[in-house]
Each structure stands twice: as C-alpha cells, then as structure tokens.
Amino acid sequence: xxxxxxxxxxxxxxxxxxxxxxxxxxxxxxDGIGDxxxxxxxxxxxxxxxxxxxWLSPVCRSPQDDNGYDxxxxxxxxxxxxxxxxxxxxxxxxxxxxxxxxxxxxxxxSSDEHFWFQEAKxxxxxxxxxxxxxxxGREGVLPNDMKAAFGxxxxxxxxxxxxxxxxxxxxxxxxxxxxxxxxxxxxxxxxNWWVQKGVGGFRLDVIDQIAKEPDxxxxxxxxxxxxxxxxxSREAFQKADLVTVGEAWGADTELAKLYSNPDGSExxxxxxxxxxxxxxxxxxxxxxxxxxxxxxxxxxxxxxxxELYGRGWNSLFWNNHDLPRIVSRWGDxxxxxxxxxxxxxxxxxGMQGTPxxxxxxxxxxxxxxxxxxxxxxxxxxxxxxxxLEKGYGKxxxxxSIHARSRDNARTPMQWDESQNAGFSEGVPWIRVxxxxxxxxxxxxxxxxxxxxxxxxxxxxxxxxxxxxxxxxFQMLLxxxxxIFAYTRTLGDAQLLVVCNFYGKTLxxxxxxxxxxMQLLLGNYGGERDGMVLAPxxxxxxxxxxxxxxxx
Ligand code: GLC
Ligand code: CA
Numbered sequence: 001x002x003x004x005x006x007x008x009x010x011x012x013x014x015x016x017x018x019x020x021x022x023x024x025x026x027x028x029x030x031d032g033i034g035d036x037x038x039x040x041x042x043x044x045x046x047x048x049x050x051x052x053x054x055w056l057s058p059v060c061r062s063p064q065d066d067n068g069y070d071x072x073x074x075x076x077x078x079x080x081x082x083x084x085x086x087x088x089x090x091x092x093x094x095x096x097x098x099x100x101x102x103x104x105x106x107x108x109x110s111s112d113e114h115f116w117f118q119e120a121k122x123x124x125x126x127x128x129x130x131x132x133x134x135x136x137g138r139e140g141v142l143p144n145d146m147k148a149a150f151g152x153x154x155x156x157x158x159x160x161x162x163x164x165x166x167x168x169x170x171x172x173x174x175x176x177x178x179x180x181x182x183x184x185x186x187x188x189x190x191x192n193w194w195v196q197k198g199v200g201g202f203r204l205d206v207i208d209q210i211a212k213e214p215d216x217x218x219x220x221x222x223x224x225x226x227x228x229x230x231x232x233s234r235e236a237f238q239k240a241d242l243v244t245v246g247e248a249w250g251a252d253t254e255l256a257k258l259y260s261n262p263d264g265s266e267x268x269x270x271x272x273x274x275x276x277x278x279x280x281x282x283x284x285x286x287x288x289x290x291x292x293x294x295x296x297x298x299x300x301x302x303x304x305x306x307e308l309y310g311r312g313w314n315s316l317f318w319n320n321h322d323l324p325r326i327v328s329r330w331g332d333x334x335x336x337x338x339x340x341x342x343x344x345x346x347x348x349x350g351m352q353g354t355p356x357x358x359x360x361x362x363x364x365x366x367x368x369x370x371x372x373x374x375x376x377x378x379x380x381x382x383x384x385x386x387x388l389e390k391g392y393g394k395x396x397x398x399x400s401i402h403a404r405s406r407d408n409a410r411t412p413m414q415w416d417e418s419q420n421a422g423f424s425e426g427v428p429w430i431r432v433x434x435x436x437x438x439x440x441x442x443x444x445x446x447x448x449x450x451x452x453x454x455x456x457x458x459x460x461x462x463x464x465x466x467x468x469x470x471x472x473f474q475m476l477l478x479x480x481x482x483i484f485a486y487t488r489t490l491g492d493a494q495l496l497v498v499c500n501f502y503g504k505t506l507x508x509x510x511x512x513x514x515x516x517m518q519l520l521l522g523n524y525g526g527e528r529d530g531m532v533l534a535p536x537x538x539x540x541x542x543x544x545x546x547x548x549x550x551x
Pocket of ligand 2: 027028029030031032033034035080
C-alpha cells in the first residue's frame with residue numbers, strides 16, 4: 001500500500017503553514033500598520049498559494065514593546081490590529097478557504113502592563129504576586145548576574161515590594177511563574193477560550209524557557225518543563241484537533257522526541273534552530289558572523305530527519321520574523337536570486353516535516369540594508385547602542401545588523417509595484433524595501449515560472465504524493481562540498497532531490513535518470529534534466545511504486 005494514504009494520519013502532517021507578521025502584511029485603514037482586515041483582504045492570495053494554516057504572530061492587546069510579544073490581555077485584540085469581531089471574522093473567512101488560524105501563545109512572560117503584573121507589584125501578599133518570579137535583594141545589589149536577551153540585566157527592582165522581578169527578555173516582559181498552579185489554570189482557561197473561538201492551533205513562544213530556575217541560572221529546559229507541557233496539553237490541547245508547535249532554541253533530537261511524541265502527550269512538533277545557528281562564531285552571538293559550514297548543514301538536517309522518523313515530527317523552515325531572509329543569507333540575492341530562492345525551497349520542502357513559509361519568502365524577498373534610523377526592532381536598537389559603547393566600529397556593527405537584524409524579515413509585504421508596494425496607503429511603520437518594483441506578488445502570480453509558482457507547486461506535490469509526507473529520508477553524498485542530495489522512500493516509490501547549493505556549474509553526480517524515473521519539478525524549466533547542474537539548480541525526480549502515482 002506504499003502510495004496509499006493512511007486515513008488516521010494527522011492533518012498537519014501534510015499541511016504547509018504560512019506565517020504572517022500582522023503589522024507588516026497588509027494595512028486596511030491607512031495608519032501604516034498591517035491589521036486583521038488587511039489579512040482578510042489577502043486570504044484569496046493565500047488560498048491560491050495553497051497553504052493550510054496561518055501562524056499569526058501575536059495580535060492580542062499589547063503595549064508593543066516587542067511588537068506584540070508582550071501581551072497585556074490574552075483575551076482581547078490590540079486596537080492597532082482590529083477587535084475580537086475582526087478576529088472571529090478572520091477565523092471564519094479563513095475557514096471558508098480551508099485555512100486554519102494558529103495563534104501565537106506567549107506564555108513565558110506577559111507585559112508589565114498586564115493586570116496580573118499591575119496587581120503583583122502592589123505587595124508581596126497580593127494574590128497575583130506569585131504569578132511572577134521575584135527575588136529579595138537590595139536596590140543596586142542584583143540577585144545574580146544573569147542577562148536579558150535584549151541587553152542589560154535580567155532583574156528589575158520594584159521599590160513597592162522591595163524585590164527584583166526576573167525577565168529573560170525586555171524589562172517590559174516580566175517572566176511568568178509556572179510553579180504557581182493558579183497561574184497555570186488561568187492559562188488553560190484562556191487557551192480553551194481561544195479553542196472555543198475556533199482557532200486551529202497554537203505556536204508556543206520560547207516554550208522551553210517557561211520552567212526557569214534563576215537561582216540555578218537555568219533558563220531553557222528546566223527540570224519541570226515537560227511536566228508543565230504535558231499538563232498544558234492534557235488540560236487544553238488534547239481537547240480539540242489542533243496543531244501545536246513549540247519554539248525551542250534549546251532542543252536537541254532527544255528533547256524533540258519528547259516535545260513531539262507521536263502519542264500526542266505534549267505538542268505536534270518542535271521548531272528548533274540547530275541548522276539556522278550554524279553561520280555564527282562558536283560560543284558567540286548571532287551578530288558575530290561566520291560563513292556557513294555546508295557539510296555541517298547536511299549533517300544537522302540528516303540527523304534530525306533520521307532521529308525523528310517515526311518518533312517525532314520536524315518543522316521545516318528557513319525563515320521567521322526573527323531571522324534574516326534566506327535568499328540573502330544562504331542563496332544569492334543578486335544575479336541568481338530566482339534560482340537560489342527556488343533551490344532553497346526545493347531543498348526544504350522535499351524533506352519530512354511540516355514546512356513553514358514566512359510571508360514574502362514565496363516571492364524571494366530579500367534583506368534590507370538601511371541606516372540605523374530606519375530600524376524599529378528593540379533587539380537591533382539595543383545591540384547597536386551596546387556594541388558602540390563596547391567600542392565596536394560603527395561599520396562593523398552595521399554589517400552585523402544588515403546581515404542579522406530581525407527587521408530584515410519585518411519590512412512590509414511586497415504586493416505590487418504601486419506606492420508602498422501595495423502594503424499601505426499611509427506611511428508604513430517601517431520602510432518598504434526599495435526593490436519592491438522588481439519583487440512583488442502581483443508580477444509573480446502572472447509569471448508561471450516565478451518563485452511563487454515554485455512554492456505553489458511544492459505545496460501541491462506534498463498533497464498529491466504521500467512519499468513527501470511519509471517517506472524515509474536518506475542523505476546522499478554527505479561529503480560533497482556543493483551538492484545537497486537525498487532520497488525519500490515509501491514502499492517502492494521514491495523521490496530523489498538534487499540541489500546545487502552554490503553558483504558554479506557542476507557535473508550531475510548520479511547515473512542518467514531514466515524511465516520510470518520522472519522529473520517532477522526543476523528550477524530551470526521542466527524540460528531540462530541534463531548531466532550538468534547549472535548554478536543553484538534543483539531537481540526533484542520521482543520513481544513511482546507498484547501502486548500508480550495518483551493522478
Ligand atoms: C520569541 C519570538 C520573538 C520574541 C521573543 C520574546 O523568540 O519569536 O520575536 O521577541 O520570543 O517573546
Ligand atoms: Ca492598519
């Protein structure tokens with residue numbers, strides 16, 4: 001039954017998820033900020049692309065210190081994005097197009113403007129005090145030397161209670177105390193409330209940091225982490241047919257098998273970053289650039305594919321709202337932008353797991369290289385100050401920012417060649433990448449050879465050929481310095497994916513492909529399957545099994 005689909009499989013195993021960063025996607029009311037009505041107006045575009053679900057970065061009420069990752073009311077929508085009715089409309093309108101909405105749950109911390117925190121800092125005996133992580137101390141004498149991810153110490157003094165609170169991110173993002181059962185119950189109630197509203201799943205922000213133990217300087221992977229996750233899953237996730245994906249910077253394959261245990265006891269899958277952290281200097285920060293070690297990239301992908309086969313589930317991604325644009329990073333955003341963007345798409349979408357497309361990735365959108373005054377991201381702006389103070393040269397710091405700033409991903413979606421790329425008729429909150437006249441959705445929808453159509457085809461193939469979803473992975477040529485090649489096998493059916501990762505011409509490394517092997521997709525047009533691999537060339541061959549490939 002090689003090619004027959006198992007009906008018991010989870011829907012999200014053959015799904016492709018599209019991430020929307022709401023403030024940069026589509027602005028409906030000319031205030032320069034993307035909003036929910038804007039998203040609704042673009043649902044047909046997403047349906048045309050063929051995606052199954054939208055991961056929506058946070059739209060809940062928030063002072064926007066970290067663009068919504070600082071939530072002050074988990075059960076309301078920020079007026080900047082619309083209101084609850086808009087959200088319900090979005091869920092309904094997306095549903096009509098068979099698209100589910102995945103909410104971004106930020107449960108490691110809240111905003112300091114959340115009612116809980118406002119209460120918590122009133123006094124040590126306030127019922128909400130223990131919802132956060134406090135330590136005694138004296139003003140100016142910090143409990144320890146832990147640092148926050150966005151710069152500065154991880155401790156903030158509150159005179160009213162004469163204590164420090166712990167924050168792994170900005171001062172306006174106090175960490176929640178998961179040790180407190182009442183807090184946990186409030187979280188489950190809130191999650192279930194969203195499930196009632198019809199959301200299709202959740203993405204869990206920095207979920208591996210919830211079980212922190214600051215006295216032992218533990219942030220990721222605290223001792224009680226999986227206990228908390230199983231409770232959350234039992235009390236909320238398992239009550240409906242949801243997709244749940246945890247962001248976990250500290251995951252290895254062993255931990256990933258817990259997170260994505262096929263028994264469903266924790267989450268559907270884990271979003272881990274081992275491959276994406278390879279091009280930075282060892283033991284340093286992402287700003288400390290270093291070339292991509294290509295063989296290592298293959299080793300990492302190969303290991304995750306093998307280890308999780310049948311024992312967990314991978315998320316497949318190059319991009320999100322925190323990462324630079326992949327075509328600028330590991331492709332070529334100049335001469336071979338189209339070829340390399342498609343190659344990267346093919347390489348990723350041929351593997352096992354659930355692929356994620358970050359808005360604009362399907363167009364080959366590129367990094368932006370702005371002057372510092374155009375940047376908006378709190379992490380980037382803090383880094384700039386911090387490094388200048390430490391004596392780094394300005395050019396050096398700007399080179400890091402151009403390569404790695406989160407704002408690379410946050411420039412407005414490029415819809416067409418009209419003013420502001422069709423994103424807004426107002427003044428965009430962040431500058432539009434000036435290359436929108438060459439790179440935009442409208443022109444790519446019209447061009448059947450575009451990057452957009454390559455993504456569309458990859459999504460279609462995943463739905464049509466079960467081997468994309470179920471096939472066993474085998475890395476080929478692990479020592480080849482230029483080629484990324486692998487097979488996927490399901491019964492007698494097989495995919496062969498061959499990618500030239502670089503801009504030089506190479507010999508095709510395998511025997512002449514012949515019947516019944518057929519070229520399913522290539523980035524140099526359907527005809528070409530010669531014995532030479534052009535720059536960034538990518539091909540997917542398919543050999544049908546005994547059961548015919550579905551029509
Ligand atoms: C995650 C988010 C990031 C945010 C951080 C704090 O890493 O993806 O955007 O700044 O968590 O919530
Ligand atoms: Ca708006």
